[in-house]
Amino acid sequence: MENFRKDSIETLCVQAGYEPKSGESRVLPLYMSTTYKYNETKDLEDLFNLAKPGHIYSRISNPTVAALEEKISKLEYGIGAIGTSSGLSAEFTTVLNVCSFGDNFISSSSIYGGTYNLFDVSLRKLGINCKFFNQDSEDKDIEKLIDDRTKLIYIETLANPALKIADFDKFVKIAKKHKLLLVVDNTIATPYLVNPIKLGANIVIHSSTKYLDGHASAVGGFLVDGGNFEYENNPRYKDFYTPDKSYHGIVYTRDCKNSAFIVKARVQIIRDYGCVMSPFNAYLTNLGTETLHLRIRRHSENALKLAKLLENHPKIEWVRYPGLENNDQHILLKKYFRDSLSSGMVTVGIKGDREEIAKFADNLKLFKIVTHIADVRSCILHPATTTHRQLSKEALKDAGVTKNLVRLSVGIEDFDDLKNDILQALNCIK
Numbered sequence: 001m002e003n004f005r006k007d008s009i010e011t012l013c014v015q016a017g018y019e020p021k022s023g024e025s026r027v028l029p030l031y032m033s034t035t036y037k038y039n040e041t042k043d044l045e046d047l048f049n050l051a052k053p054g055h056i057y058s059r060i061s062n063p064t065v066a067a068l069e070e071k072i073s074k075l076e077y078g079i080g081a082i083g084t085s086s087g088l089s090a091e092f093t094t095v096l097n098v099c100s101f102g103d104n105f106i107s108s109s110s111i112y113g114g115t116y117n118l119f120d121v122s123l124r125k126l127g128i129n130c131k132f133f134n135q136d137s138e139d140k141d142i143e144k145l146i147d148d149r150t151k152l153i154y155i156e157t158l159a160n161p162a163l164k165i166a167d168f169d170k171f172v173k174i175a176k177k178h179k180l181l182l183v184v185d186n187t188i189a190t191p192y193l194v195n196p197i198k199l200g201a202n203i204v205i206h207s208s209t210k211y212l213d214g215h216a217s218a219v220g221g222f223l224v225d226g227g228n229f230e231y232e233n234n235p236r237y238k239d240f241y242t243p244d245k246s247y248h249g250i251v252y253t254r255d256c257k258n259s260a261f262i263v264k265a266r267v268q269i270i271r272d273y274g275c276v277m278s279p280f281n282a283y284l285t286n287l288g289t290e291t292l293h294l295r296i297r298r299h300s301e302n303a304l305k306l307a308k309l310l311e312n313h314p315k316i317e318w319v320r321y322p323g324l325e326n327n328d329q330h331i332l333l334k335k336y337f338r339d340s341l342s343s344g345m346v347t348v349g350i351k352g353d354r355e356e357i358a359k360f361a362d363n364l365k366l367f368k369i370v371t372h373i374a375d376v377r378s379c380i381l382h383p384a385t386t387t388h389r390q391l392s393k394e395a396l397k398d399a400g401v402t403k404n405l406v407r408l409s410v411g412i413e414d415f416d417d418l419k420n421d422i423l424q425a426l427n428c429i430k
């Protein structure tokens, strides 16, 4: 189907992943079917042997989900992707694909609160130990955390809600030096603004719940394989080049070549843990992704205007937005992000205590109070009392969350309406 340039992202957003034959549905069909029919036993046997591509059972793959997987993979310059039931399950699947009991991995501490909890609490209970680092630390201090049983490095392109940008050159260098997988959560930046695989990352994670869907209608996630990592003879990744007895002796590097990671993740982790994306969520997410390129530009433009407006407002202590020239992340933004656009995420420090912050939020009319970000509608959240309440004082500091931090997810509405809404609500506080 490749009759357009591989790197023309606008066309990929709209058309990649699904090509109807003559007389078939123009829109990606929704296949609500758990299973698939074959004419002969031999056909199904070939599928089980991975000798032919095709669908067996929807816990492992499904045509609607597969079409979106192909689109997301192409958008991220991957060789394959898996749709999962949520962003967190994409992370879980990725970690379990390389870590067993007793292994460890290292992660930036400037990450999404839910991810932090998964790494710091739930994975530890499975005997998988995460060691956190401050992403501004010197290389040698980060490298000190790496040992023989370290299996991956985890960072976020644009960390939510700290709005810190990962320095790709630094982390690619560390990963290469220690022959470690570099895994990047690209949820907030989206493939429209940054392509981590092109910058040297090996695996990309998405919570498609956010900008990929963009309409707050479907929870979902993706892992995308760059197919650019050498597992063979690297003792950290023995499971990739020795027979997997849970899948009749498959040797992933031998039998799947550069798709080793994504095939192993599907036939072992997704098959056994079952955290797969539902076809209906893939159908909805695909519709959203068709307009990703338009929405992200608009989100970013509205957010930049709002950040500039609030910078000089007497009731605002500080504004954090990488698109502002005086922001400490601006150099990295210019280096890595398309057109220096910075998404719709803005954080501000409100002058005043908890009651004043609540009064501000309660008086907003267009910005709604919700536990969500990155959809077309503007919204507001106070992380310290909600999404980040389970974190310790130190972890909050590392995550860049202060008591007076308010997170704004700027939508694609008319800018003047958004501006007037914020200004009238600020007028309601002391």
Ligand SMILES: *Cc1c(COP(=O)(O)O)cnc(C)c1O
Pocket: 086, 087, 088, 089, 112, 114, 115, 156, 160, 185, 187, 188, 206, 207, 208, 209, 210, 219, 220, 221
């Ligand atoms: C929301 C989010 C996640 C988790 O995704 P879910 O789909 O809610 O499981 C992971 N990373 C980032 C950056 C997020 O914003």
